[in-house]
Each structure stands twice: as structure tokens, then as C-alpha cells.
Amino acid sequence: MHSKFSRRFLPARFTSAVLAVSLMATAGLARAEDREYDSAGLTGSWLVKLHFVTPFTADLLALVLFNNEGTFIGSLQGDGAGPGPAETPAYGVWKQTGTNAFTATAHAIQAGADSSLLGLSTLTLQLTLGANSNHLSGTWQFKTLDPNGNITFQSGGTLTATRIQIGDH
Secondary structure (H helix, E strand, O other): OOOHHHHHHHHHHHHHHHHHHHHHHHHHHHHHHHOOOOOOOOOOEEEEEEEOOOOOOOOEEEEEEEEEOOOOEEEEEOOOOOOOOEOOOOEEEEEEEOOEEEEEEEEEEEEEEOOOOOEEEEEEEEEEEEEOEEEEEEEEEEEEOOOOEEEEEEEEEEEEEEEEOOOOO
């Protein structure tokens, strides 16, 4: 009888546990939102220009949001545009590695026009925050892996970025 009672209420216990974890996470987010914005740090929104080391293509623009808890999201010019293969925005993590120095890694999923998995893109950034905190410079490396983990494409280069501020046009 005891085992039936436990199994019968297992979904309720699981739901309660998930709710408790969600509430703790929400409380943590609220505390993070209460923190004062650090204009001298990496957190914030940035307009990034990617320069290719080899003449692969013209410079590309990206939008990146660095969150204060060490995560970031980025979108590259052409993501999801038009018919054919598409790529999700990049989701990643970042950390400070020294005075005004940062490293970041992100992944994006590539899919065919029929939503079949084409591969996974990996982006690695090495960033330096400028003296006035509104400019970034650095290097980037990009590789694409097929569904079996084989490298199908690699590229890299330098980047410059400007913090997006209220009143920017």
C-alpha cells in the first residue's frame, strides 16, 4: 500500500520540486536585476563588425547581448534569411580572464530547408574592452561540425564592437 501511495503522488512531488527550483531561480534573477548596471564591464548590447583574416567575404555585422551572469546571445547578419539552410542565434557563455580581457564560446544549430540537422556551429571570441568601456576589439574563430562531429568549415578574423546606448541611431 505504501508503494502505491508513493507512486500516486510522485507527479505531485516532482511538480512541487520543479516549482521550488523555479521560484529559487526567479528570486536569483530578481537579485541580479537589482544590481546596478556596470557600464565599465562587458554586460550590455553590442554592435559587432566581424573582419575576415582571409578574403572570404565582406565584413559582417552581428548583434550581441552579454548578460551579467556570464551568458550571451548573438545574431549574425543573414541568420534565418531567405529560403534554404538556416542557423539559430548563437547561445553561449563568457568570463573575464584579466583586466579588460574576456573569452566567450557559443553554439548555433544549422538546419536545412526541410529542418533536417546540418550541423553545429561553434564561435570562440577573445575580447579586450577599450579604455572608455564602449568599445571592444579582439579575435574570433568559427567552425562548423556536421552531425557526426567532422569539421566542415573553419574561418576566423578580428572584430570591433561598439556598445549600443540610448540615443544611438
